Amino acid sequence: MLVNNEQILEALWETVYMTGVSFAFSLLIGFPLGILLVVTRRGHLLQNEAIFKVLNVIINIFRSVPFIILMVAIIPLTRLIVGTSIGTSAAIVPLVFYAGPYIARLIENSLLEVDKGVIEAAQAMGASPGQIIFRFLIPEALSSLVLALTIAIVGLIGASAMAGAIGGGGLGDLAITYGYQRFDTLVMVLTVAILVVLVQGVQSLGNILSKRVRRS
Amino acid sequence: MIQFEGVTKTYQSGKQEIHALNGIDLTVETGEIFGVIGFSGAGKSSLIRTVNLLERPTTGRVKIHGKDISTFTSKEIRTTRKDIGMIFQHFNLLNSKTVFHNVAMPLILAKTPKNKIKDQVKNLLDFVGLADQAEKYPDQLSGGQKQRIGIARALATNPSVLLCDEATSALDPQTTQSILDLLRKINREYSITILLITHEMGVIREICDKVAVLEAGKVIEQGTVFDVFTNPQQPTTQRFVRSVMNDELPETLLQQIQNAGSDHSIYRIQFTGTSVGRPLISQISREFNLDLNVLFGNITELQGTPYGNLIVEFIGDRPEIDRALSAIRKSDATVEEVTNYAS
Numbered sequence: 001m002l003v004n005n006e007q008i009l010e011a012l013w014e015t016v017y018m019t020g021v022s023f024a025f026s027l028l029i030g031f032p033l034g035i036l037l038v039v040t041r042r043g044h045l046l047q048n049e050a051i052f053k054v055l056n057v058i059i060n061i062f063r064s065v066p067f068i069i070l071m072v073a074i075i076p077l078t079r080l081i082v083g084t085s086i087g088t089s090a091a092i093v094p095l096v097f098y099a100g101p102y103i104a105r106l107i108e109n110s111l112l113e114v115d116k117g118v119i120e121a122a123q124a125m126g127a128s129p130g131q132i133i134f135r136f137l138i139p140e141a142l143s144s145l146v147l148a149l150t151i152a153i154v155g156l157i158g159a160s161a162m163a164g165a166i167g168g169g170g171l172g173d174l175a176i177t178y179g180y181q182r183f184d185t186l187v188m189v190l191t192v193a194i195l196v197v198l199v200q201g202v203q204s205l206g207n208i209l210s211k212r213v214r215r216s
Numbered sequence: 217m218i219q220f221e222g223v224t225k226t227y228q229s230g231k232q233e234i235h236a237l238n239g240i241d242l243t244v245e246t247g248e249i250f251g252v253i254g255f256s257g258a259g260k261s262s263l264i265r266t267v268n269l270l271e272r273p274t275t276g277r278v279k280i281h282g283k284d285i286s287t288f289t290s291k292e293i294r295t296t297r298k299d300i301g302m303i304f305q306h307f308n309l310l311n312s313k314t315v316f317h318n319v320a321m322p323l324i325l326a327k328t329p330k331n332k333i334k335d336q337v338k339n340l341l342d343f344v345g346l347a348d349q350a351e352k353y354p355d356q357l358s359g360g361q362k363q364r365i366g367i368a369r370a371l372a373t374n375p376s377v378l379l380c381d382e383a384t385s386a387l388d389p390q391t392t393q394s395i396l397d398l399l400r401k402i403n404r405e406y407s408i409t410i411l412l413i414t415h416e417m418g419v420i421r422e423i424c425d426k427v428a429v430l431e432a433g434k435v436i437e438q439g440t441v442f443d444v445f446t447n448p449q450q451p452t453t454q455r456f457v458r459s460v461m462n463d464e465l466p467e468t469l470l471q472q473i474q475n476a477g478s479d480h481s482i483y484r485i486q487f488t489g490t491s492v493g494r495p496l497i498s499q500i501s502r503e504f505n506l507d508l509n510v511l512f513g514n515i516t517e518l519q520g521t522p523y524g525n526l527i528v529e530f531i532g533d534r535p536e537i538d539r540a541l542s543a544i545r546k547s548d549a550t551v552e553e554v555t556n557y558a559s
Binding site: 139140143 | 295353
C-alpha cells in the first residue's frame, strides 16, 4: 500500500471537515430559502409571485450545473472568499453553492407535506406568519426535515470526494491519486469502504433522530 | 352577532370564474346555534371562512358584533380571530405535539404565563372529558376524542363565537351525538354563538335554533328549525327534511290502496305542541262515525317541541269526512290532502 494509516486518517478528517462545514453553511442558506419557497407561493402565507419565481429560477440554475463544472466555474469567487482556489477550505465554497440550493428544495418539499388544514387552524387561532412557520410548519415537518437533511449530508459526502479534483483533499482525493492514478487497488477499496461506513452511519443516525423528533 | 351583507365570493380558476357565494344576507343572533346546510359545492365552506377572513369576500360585508371586519388591518384581524374559535372536519391538530400542547397552543401564541396555561388547559380538558389524555398524542386517539381536543383548543381563548366546519362529518353516528351534546353544552354554559355548516340534516335537527339552506351560493330558505322542518318550501329543503323525517308510504301499501278502489281519501295531519297529546284520531272516528286507517305515523321533537306527522286514510261518507276535516282544522293541527302518495 502506498499510503500509511496517518494519511488515511487525515483524509477522513478532511472529508468530515469539508462535509461538516459546507453542510453548516448550506443549511444557513438553504433553510431560509426553502421556507421562502413555501410561503411565497400562490395561496400561501406570504404570497409573493415575484420572489417565488426569481428564487425558483436561481435555484434551478444552480441545481442544473454539474458539481464538477460548478467547482471550476466559480473559482474566481472562491479565490475572493478564501484567498485561494486550492485545498480543503477552497473546496467548501463550491460545495456550499452545490448543497445550498439542494437543501432549499429538500426543505421546500418537507414543508409542503404539512397538512394545509393545520395551517388553516393556525390562522384561525390568530397566529402571525412567523408563529405559523416556527410553531406549526417546522415542528410538524421536523421528522421529515431530519430525513431530508440526512440525504443532503450523504450528497455532500459524495460531492466532497469529487472536490479532490481541485486538490481539496479528503478520501476522494486519496482514492484518485493513489488508487486510480497509481493503480493501488487496496487504497481504492479501503477509501470506498470507509465512505460506505460513513454514509451508513450518517443515514442510521438520521433515521434514529427523525424518529425521535416525530413527537416532541 | 354575525351579519352577512350581500357577501359574494368569486374564485378565478384559469380563465373561468367560479361564483362560490352569490349575495348572502344572513344574521346570526348572539347566543344562538345557527346551522347552514347545503350539498357539497353549495358554498358552505366559503361562507363560514368569510367570518374569520380565512376567505376574503369579493364584495359585501361581514360584520361581527357590528364591526365590518374586512376593513381591519392584519393585526386587528388576528386579534378578532382570537375571539372566534373554529373546529374542523379533519380536526387539524398538530400530530407532533401532545394533547396538552395542542390545547395550550392558542395560549402560547397569546404569550400567556406558563402556570396560567397549565391551569387553563387542565380546566379545558376537564370540560371536554379528556383530563386523563393530556400526555397522549393525537394519533393515539379516536376521531371523537380528536374533535374534543379541537373543541378544547377552540375554547382556549374564551371566544364569543364558535365556527364548526363539518365538525361531525368524519364521525360515526354515536360519536356525532356526543359531540353535538358537547356543542350544546358550550352554547348554554358559555353562551357562545355557534355557526355551523353541515350536509347532515340530522345535525340541524339535533342542536340548531335556526337554519339556512344554501344552494349555488345563495340562501334559498331560512327560518327557525321548527318552521323549516314542518313546512319546507323549496325542493332542496324538502329533500333535506325528508332525509331525516322519512314519511314516504311503502310501495306495497300504496298498491293495496290503489287496488281497493278509486275513492280513497288520504290526508296528512300535522300537529304540534299540546295537540300531540290528544287522542285526536279516536275522537274523530267516534264523533263522525268514520273508520280511520293510519298509514304512517311519526312524532319527533324539534327545538324541544313535539311534532307529529300522520298520514291517514278516511273511510266513510263524503259529507262526514268533510265535517271531520274542518273539525281537525279548528284544532291547532293542519290537514292537507295527499295527492302524490310517494310525497
